[in-house]
Amino acid sequence: VYSMNIMTGDVLINGMPPSRLPLAILNHPLHRRTFGSRNLEVVNFGSELETARPASDRFYRFSLSNSVLKVIEFRKDESEELELLDGTMTGIERWGKELPTRLKVMHSHWLLRKKRVVVVRGIQFDDRDISFLIRIDGKCSQGAVICIEEHSEDRKQLKKALQKRDSDVIVSQQSLVL
Numbered sequence: 001v002y003s004m005n006i007m008t009g010d011v012l013i014n015g016m017p018p019s020r021l022p023l024a025i026l027n028h029p030l031h032r033r034t035f036g037s038r039n040l041e042v043v044n045f046g047s048e049l050e051t052a053r054p055a056s057d058r059f060y061r062f063s064l065s066n067s068v069l070k071v072i073e074f075r076k077d078e079s080e081e082l083e084l085l086d087g088t089m090t091g092i093e094r095w096g097k098e099l100p101t102r103l104k105v106m107h108s109h110w111l112l113r114k115k116r117v118v119v120v121r122g123i124q125f126d127d128r129d130i131s132f133l134i135r136i137d138g139k140c141s142q143g144a145v146i147c148i149e150e151h152s153e154d155r156k157q158l159k160k161a162l163q164k165r166d167s168d169v170i171v172s173q174q175s176l177v178l
Contacts, residue, residue, distance in 0.1 A: 021049060025062055028069045029088045034108055034125050048072075056126035073110065073125070082110035082119060107131060 004010070019041050025031050026039055040060065042049040048063040054076065061072040071084035085095060092104050103120060108127075110119040118134035121127060 019043065019052065021062060022064075025049075025064050025069060028064065028067075030069045030071070030084070030086055030091065031062075033088060033123060034071070034084060036124070038125075056128075058125075060125070080112070081114075082112055085109040085111055085118065087123070103132065109134075 020039050021031075021042055026037075038055075040055055041052040042062070043052050044050075045061060048061045048070075050062075051060045058073050058075060061070075061074070063070045069086075073082045073084065074080065086092060087104070087108050089104075092099070092109075096104065096109065106123070107120045108123050108125075110121065111117075112119055116136040118136065119130055120132040120134060121130050
């Protein structure tokens with residue numbers, strides 16, 4: 001369905017400008033927190049919108065359903081998928097209310113579902129320096145926060161940190177939505 005936004009003069013296809021994110025996603029608090037005013041070029045990917053080209057070496061998939069924004073970050077080879085957890089004040093209270101305030105406010109939270117780990121890094125999507133890892137241990141009722149020695153997105157350091165066992169427990173698995 002073609003239509004026109006008479007305020008901006010933009011031609012709309014199915015309610016959105018060609019190859020750009022719709023306003024409902026751009027104005028979503030989670031998108032504004034993570035991507036700012038950046039409007040990435042996208043293509044339809046089934047029921048999702050996928051970036052047409054990498055943004056800071058990563059691709060992103062967006063979907064919006066019942067006012068819930070889902071964002072997936074992945075590499076071209078799709079070897080690693082991270083799901084952005086809702087880090088807005090209302091969103092984080094649903095899944096991470098036990099986190100310390102600094103971890104809630106000063107970071108973004110990306111779920112590495114296959115490894116059962118939440119990667120805690122800078123708020124902006126392109127700030128991939130890992131500050132903390134929250135291990136979600138299925139064998140007990142607690143998750144463990146692992147402090148990364150240096151801020152890095154180095155795979156060796158991430159692998160080493162994931163193998164650590166002696167960490168302070170500060171978040172219960174029951175509050176994490178998997």
